[in-house]
Amino acid sequence: MSTPDLVPRRTYGGVIAVWVLAVIAGVAIGILVPAPWRAQWITVALGGCVVAAFAIQLWYGRSQAFIQRMAASVLGALVVLGLITAGFGLAAIVPR
Structure with missing residues (x-):
């Protein structure tokens, strides 16, 4: 009993x-x-964020809402990296 x-x-x-x-x-x-x-390395960075999210959430040692915290961590990292990738794409089409 805890x-x-x-x-x-x-x-x-x-x-x-x-x-x-x-x-x-x-x-x-x-x-x-x-x-x-860059596209290949962005996927590697997202994989690293997933591993980091697992490590951080397991370090907390709380089982309540673990799935929700993991989902928020990974989904937020996906959105952040997606926005950065969109910036790369827009920068690539702008003439210098």
Whole structure:
């Protein structure tokens, strides 16, 4: 039998941390990777965000709403990387 936490830890920090990781990875890919390889590296970054989300959410040690926190983390990272990729696409069609 487990006792409930009197003051449970906030779980939104882990979700936001994965989003920040996605922003950092997307910007690093935009700066360091040549244009033809960016799409492949964005998928690798999303995979890394999924693994990071698992690690962060398991580190919290709370089973309540685990699936919801994982979904929010991964979906947010997908949206962030999608917006960054859309920026890459728009930048590619703008003449220099």
